[in-house]
Amino acid sequence: MLNKEELDYFQNMLEETKVQILSNLDSTSSELNTLRDNSPRDEGDHASMQRGQSLGNTIMLKQADKLKAIERSLKRIENETYGICDSCGEAINIERLKVKVFADYCISCREIIExxxx
Ligand SMILES: [Zn+2]
Structure with missing residues (x-):
């Protein structure tokens, strides 16, 4: 189980990452709006605009997923289950959490799932 200091540390990391993602999402969606506003006249422009949009959507989906994982981890900090593997119930290695602060699983379970x- 993580101690209070460690939990505070991870909570800060999670909050910071959350703010970062929210601002990323903001700038991605305003870029997409710019793309949309430049209404293309010929097919080539249209195709490149669609590419830009689907790329933007993929990025946004990934970010939204990450955001959900972060929200989940913040909840877990509240419920005092943060840092515990969702699958086997063992403590997740703290070094792993530092790399992937919103990890749901320990390394062995992650490998099995993958x-x-x-
Ligand atoms: Zn596990």
């Missing part, structure tokens, strides 16, 4: 999804 193999199943592969």
């Amino acid at each position: 193999q199943e999804n592969a």
